[in-house]
Amino acid sequence: MYGLKTVPAPVDANGYTVNVDGLRALAHEVRPALITLGSSLNLFPHRVAAVREITVDTNGLRLGTPEVARLGMTPDDMPDLARFIARGLDPEMDPSTVAADVTAWRARFSGVAFTAG
Numbered sequence: 526m527y528g529l530k531t532v533p534a535p536v537d538a539n540g541y542t543v544n545v546d547g548l549r550a551l552a553h554e555v556r557p558a559l560i561t562l563g564s565s566l567n568l569f570p571h572r573v574a575a576v577r578e579i580t581v582d583t584n585g586l587r588l589g590t591p592e593v594a595r596l597g598m599t600p601d602d603m604p605d606l607a608r609f610i611a612r613g614l615d616p617e618m619d620p621s622t623v624a625a626d627v628t629a630w631r632a633r634f635s636g637v638a639f640t641a642g
Contacts, residue, residue, distance in 0.1 A: 534560075
């Protein structure tokens with residue numbers, strides 16, 4: 526996707542979530558700039574705090590798809606979001622320029638579109 530190499534995260538089949546120990550080892554090996562967790566495994570809670578620790582330890586970025594859906598983003602918004610992510614990870618880009626552009630784009634999503642129950 527947009528020049529990003531993807532590496533599948535290890536899964537804990539018993540807990541229907543990410544294998545945190547396996548993810549930690551993989552993150553130290555691969556040194557990813559971005560760690561994402563999809564919502565398809567959200568039948569059971571993820572160990573989000575542990576994943577956050579991994580991203581802090583490896584200087585990565587953690588993204589979750591439930592938040593963008595909650596804000597009302599749709600598949601049509603994903604190409605723009607992907608471009609912002611790619612720009613933010615590009616060492617040639619000025620972070621303040623990317624931040625200003627993201628802030629302007631994000632203003633379109635001012636409410637909560639989806640919530641549970």
